[in-house]
Amino acid sequence: MEGARDVTAVPAAGRGRTAPAVRLGRNGRAVRWAKGAAGVLAAVGLWELVRALGLLPSGYVPSVPSILDTIGANFGDMLLPAIGDTLQAWSLGMLITVAIGMLAGIAIGLSHWADAATRVVVEFLRPIPSVALIPVAVLIFGIGLRMQLLLIVFACVWPVLFNARYGVQSVDPLLLDTGRVARLSRVALVRRVVLPAALPAVFTGVRISASIALVLAVSAEMVTGSPGLGKLIVDADAAANVELSYAGVFITGVLGIALNYGLQAADRRLLPWSVASRGDAR
Amino acid sequence: MSRRLDPRTVAYVALGWLVAVALLGLWQLYATSAELLYLSPFSDSAAAMWELATGPTLTTDVLPSIGRFLAGYAIGCVVGIAVGVPIGYIRSLEPWIRPVLEFLRSLPAPAIVPIAVLLLGASSGTRIAVIAFGACWAVLLNAIDGARGVDPLLIDTGRVNRLGTAAILRRIVIPAALPQIFAGLRIALGIALIVMVFSEMIASTSGLGFQILTSQRRFLVPETYGGVLLIGLIGWAFSVLFLYVERRVLSWHVGRLGGAPRG
Numbered sequence: 001m002e003g004a005r006d007v008t009a010v011p012a013a014g015r016g017r018t019a020p021a022v023r024l025g026r027n028g029r030a031v032r033w034a035k036g037a038a039g040v041l042a043a044v045g046l047w048e049l050v051r052a053l054g055l056l057p058s059g060y061v062p063s064v065p066s067i068l069d070t071i072g073a074n075f076g077d078m079l080l081p082a083i084g085d086t087l088q089a090w091s092l093g094m095l096i097t098v099a100i101g102m103l104a105g106i107a108i109g110l111s112h113w114a115d116a117a118t119r120v121v122v123e124f125l126r127p128i129p130s131v132a133l134i135p136v137a138v139l140i141f142g143i144g145l146r147m148q149l150l151l152i153v154f155a156c157v158w159p160v161l162f163n164a165r166y167g168v169q170s171v172d173p174l175l176l177d178t179g180r181v182a183r184l185s186r187v188a189l190v191r192r193v194v195l196p197a198a199l200p201a202v203f204t205g206v207r208i209s210a211s212i213a214l215v216l217a218v219s220a221e222m223v224t225g226s227p228g229l230g231k232l233i234v235d236a237d238a239a240a241n242v243e244l245s246y247a248g249v250f251i252t253g254v255l256g257i258a259l260n261y262g263l264q265a266a267d268r269r270l271l272p273w274s275v276a277s278r279g280d281a282r
Numbered sequence: 283m284s285r286r287l288d289p290r291t292v293a294y295v296a297l298g299w300l301v302a303v304a305l306l307g308l309w310q311l312y313a314t315s316a317e318l319l320y321l322s323p324f325s326d327s328a329a330a331m332w333e334l335a336t337g338p339t340l341t342t343d344v345l346p347s348i349g350r351f352l353a354g355y356a357i358g359c360v361v362g363i364a365v366g367v368p369i370g371y372i373r374s375l376e377p378w379i380r381p382v383l384e385f386l387r388s389l390p391a392p393a394i395v396p397i398a399v400l401l402l403g404a405s406s407g408t409r410i411a412v413i414a415f416g417a418c419w420a421v422l423l424n425a426i427d428g429a430r431g432v433d434p435l436l437i438d439t440g441r442v443n444r445l446g447t448a449a450i451l452r453r454i455v456i457p458a459a460l461p462q463i464f465a466g467l468r469i470a471l472g473i474a475l476i477v478m479v480f481s482e483m484i485a486s487t488s489g490l491g492f493q494i495l496t497s498q499r500r501f502l503v504p505e506t507y508g509g510v511l512l513i514g515l516i517g518w519a520f521s522v523l524f525l526y527v528e529r530r531v532l533s534w535h536v537g538r539l540g541g542a543p544r545g
Contacts, residue, residue, distance in 0.1 A: 036381040043382045060400050116294035120302040127517035128510065129475040131392070132491070134483070135498030135506050139320040215390040215476070222392060223483050223495065230393065237396040245400075249393045256388030 062243045067250060070243040078232065078244075079251055086228035086255070089145060089217040090210075093152030097209055101157045102202055105164025109198070110190065115165070122161075130155030130212075131219050143224045152216045156209035160202060167201030168194055200271050207263045214256055229255070322504040330508025331515075339493065347478060347490040348516065350406055354413025355474040359467055361414065362421025363456070366463075369422075370429025371455050387423060391416030391473065392480045399485045409481040409489075416477035417470040424466025428459030461535050464528050471524055475517050490516075 044064050051061050062070075071079065108115045133151055141147040171194055179193040221230025229252050236244035306324050313323040322330075335344060369375050395412055402408040432455050440450045456463075482491030494509035 032377045035377040039378040039380070039382050042378075056401055060397075112294065113297070116297045117301045118298070119294075120298035121305060124302065124514070124518060127472070127475075127521045128514035129472065129479050129517055131476050131480045131483070132494060132510050132513040135494045136510055139498055139503065139506060211388070215392060218390050219392040219480055222396075223480075233393055234396060237400065242400070245397060249389065249397060252393045253385050253389040256390065257384060260384075260388065 060242055062246055066243050067246045070247045071251065074244060074247065079229075079247065082227070082229045082232040082248070083251065083255065085226075086214075086217050086221065086230070086252075089148040089152065089220075089226075089228065090213050090259075092145070093149050093156065093213050093217065094206070094210060096149060096153050097156040097160055097213070098206055100153065101160025101205065101209070102164050104157075105161040105202070105205075106168050106190075106194070106198065108161070109165040109168025110194070122158075126158050130216055131223075134220055134223050137220070138224055143226050145226070147224065148217055148220045148226060151220050152213045155216050156213045159208040159212070160205040163201045163205030163208075164198060167198030170201075171197040196273070200267075200273070203263075203267050203271055207260065207267070210259050210263055211256060214252070214259065218252055320503065322507050326504040327507035327511055330504040331511045332508075334493065334505070334508055334512055343488050343490055343493050344512070346406070346488060347482065350410050350481075350489070351413060351474055351478040354410040354478065355417050355471065357410065357414035358417030358470060358474065359421050362418040362466065362470070363425050363463060365418075366422040366425025367429045367451060367455055367459065370426040370459070371432075371451060373430060376426065376430070383419070383423065383426075387419040391477045395481050395484045404485040409478070409486075412481050413474050413477045417474040420469040420473060421463065421466040424462050424469075425459060428462030428466075429455050431462070432458040461532055464532060468524060468528070471520060472517075475513075475520070479513060 047061075047064055050056060051058055051063060104118075108118060130151055133154055137147040137150045141150060175193050175197060176189065179189045184192065217228065218230040218233075220226060221228040222234050223230075225231055225234070229248055233245055233248035233252070236242075236248060310324045313321045333339075369379065391412060394415065398408050398412050398415075402411060436454050436458060437450060440454045445453065478489075479491040479494075482489030483495045486492045490509060490513050494506055494513070497503075497505035497509060
């Protein structure tokens with residue numbers, strides 16, 4: 001969700017390929033890695049300390065090894081299918097989201113009239129917290145994948161749409177003029193100038209949406225009992241299987257990180273000209 | 283901004299409202315003529331919303347929900363800023379805790395609701411804690427990045443003027459990081475609202491989230507839509523309020539840079 005910063009950096013998109021601003025040597029990277037690992041160990045230690053001191057009811061706070069054991073014992077038969085179900089809703093939802101968000105965002109970005117016509121509706125729809133739509137989605141579609149998809153698309157389409165609009169509207173006018181001088185048709189101008197320049201912004205939106213989509217997929221599963229990680233967590237909780245409940249939450253967090261890093265890597269791969277690909281200059 | 287109205291701008295605004303009204307009309311017409319089991323007309327939904335917002339549910343559900351939302355959001359923001367700014371200021375600290383923060387940030391806040399209920403009980407305090415948990419990460423990470431990005435010259439100027447660390451943080455680092463912190467606060471606002479609604483859907487007996495879920499399960503269709511409308515309206519009101527506050531607080535920033543704020 002660090003998108004806000006990325007977005008403001010977008011106007012620079014469209015310049016040539018640039019080398020990453022900060023290159024850590026192999027040594028520097030290893031040291032950074034070791035520090036991170038030490039931090040993780042310290043967090044685990046803190047967790048065990050809380051347990052040992054009895055700050056929280058100990059029956060409800062399982063030890064880290066027992067959580068890991070539970071993950072190992074249940075990975076193939078329970079966790080993996082749940083991950084699969086959640087990922088199915090996530091990926092289908094993201095596919096629809098990107099298709100709708102990108103097309104709508106580019107159309108709105110290109111045409112002032114389309115922008116004006118949709119503005120009021122969009123401004124009213126966007127602040128509706130998406131989980132509030134779970135009951136409505138259940139009314140319309142019943143319990144299942146379609147209900148989840150409706151929720152995911154409704155919640156996730158906005159970041160993609162707004163970033164696409166922003167990306168299109170902030171294309172360097174010089175690029176557009178150059179295209180016009182080269183006598184590109186309107187379609188060619190959009191496809192060969194506007195789209196490449198706007199894609200990095202679109203991708204930032206996609207990354208923001210990806211984490212929201214995971215939240216929505218899991219939330220819907222928790223409330224409605226549609227199969228997936230959310231249902232696994234709630235069921236484990238109801239069966240007083242505390243370790244499995246924590247294991248589900250842990251796996252969900254890991255899945256969130258994996259998706260985020262995966263998309264970051266894809267961003268760098270697919271859009272080497274984007275600002276996000278220029279390394280972490282933070 | 284000039285006072286004179288440009289006819290083109292007027293046309294744009296009018297068009298936007300026209301489309302919105304047309305869609306509401308379409309909803310009304312479609313729902314009344316098709317008589318769908320799962321869609322109540324806009325008029326019935328709006329009436330149900332009015333009932334929810336003005337009837338006895340105002341004090342039992344609506345206001346407590348808003349109270350929990352505000353309390354959780356405020357706590358999350360304060361924690362995020364109070365922890366994030368020093369972490370960003372002490373640059374060497376960041377690599378040690380980044381992976382842990384990234385993991386905690388990636389935990390979908392709804393997923394921890396059952397565990398929080400288990401640990402802390404099904405109380406208002408638990409829900410506030412979960413809202414705060416959900417809201418704090420966006421603020422925290424933006425505060426870290428914002429504080430790291432402060433021009434070192436400003437900090438050195440503070441040191442030369444013999445400001446203590448607390449004064450440097452309060453008078454230099456926080457103001458300089460404020461635009462980015464506000465970006466985090468804005469994301470956190472949406473998250474806090476989501477977690478508020480969701481936390482009231484699990485092991486709860488009151489609140490807006492509880493109301494809409496119960497309405498749906500009892501097949502009270504207008505009440506379900508009415509509840510969603512009310513939650514949307516509350517979300518809209520808070521986002522408008524937020525933009526107003528942000529513009530006031532950051533006016534110096536936009537003015538100084540002469541245009542688009544940059545993170």
